[in-house]
Amino acid sequence: MEDQINQYTVTVYTENNIGLLNRISAIFQRRHINIESINTSRSEIEGVSRFTIVVNISEGQMKKIIGQIDKQVEVIKAFYHTESETIYQESCIFKMKSDLLFEERQIQNIIKDSSARIVTVNREFFVIEKSGRKEEVDLLYRELSPFGIMQFSRSGRIAVTKDEMKISEMLAAFNQ
Incomplete structure (x- = not known):
């Protein structure tokens, strides 16, 4: 068709x-x-x-x-x-407030369950990296959004x- x-x-x-x-x-x-x-x-x-x-x-x-x-x-x-x-794969990074990592146990579970990884942590923020299919990146974005994403960047395929x-x-x- x-x-x-x-x-x-x-x-x-x-x-x-x-x-x-x-x-x-x-x-x-x-x-x-x-x-x-x-x-x-x-x-x-x-x-x-x-x-x-x-x-x-x-x-x-x-x-x-x-x-x-x-x-x-x-x-x-x-x-x-x-x-x-x-x-194919896509990659993305999320920047989030550091206090969330220690005060919101759910954030750690989301990171673990999505096979994402933390690439840096300091007093003000931490950065999460995720590689995978578009649907996996979209799901992680939806799960992290309620906590307040400071910055988000996504690669092309x-x-x-x-x-x-x-x-x-x-x-x-x-x-x-």
């Missing part, structure tokens, strides 16, 4: 050039498609960057967008994957495919 909206993880291998992020995001913007998350990092090949973008659109729209992204001069290759084809990607050979040739 062409019109069905699904969540896709887009992987774009690129040269690392100024302005490319703007041009890639403009491809989505022109079609009025919201980017749910975006992450950029170096890839497994020296000198090649990797964009990981999450969007909710139809497969027909996705194919058109991949075609447009592939036309960018600095883009080596773009791919899209469904949720079942990827292994990071993902790898379950199946081998043929891009590795292409990237190796690009690097030579």
Whole structure:
């Protein structure tokens, strides 16, 4: 069914050039498609960057967008994957008042039950880190919210495919 909206993880291998992020995001913007998350990092090949973008659109729209992204001069290759084809994680950190850690036993239980970890504690605040699926991060946010979150930051999705990607050979040739 062409019109069905699904969540896709887009992987774009690129040269690392100024302005490319703007041009890639403009491809989505022109079609009025919201980017749910975006992450950029170096890839497994020296000198090649990797964009990981999450969007909710139809497969027909996705194919058109991949075609447009592939036309960018600095883009080596773009791919899209469904949720079942990827292994992914998100990370987040919460800053909370330190007295909560010692006065609210429930906070310690929430941290333990969610497999989060405390990364720093001082007199004014403590910081919790959590990595996991979007739903796990959302749940921890909901559980901590009633206690007062001072600051919250969340990463974009990071993902790898379950199946081998043929891009590795292409990237190796690009690097030579």
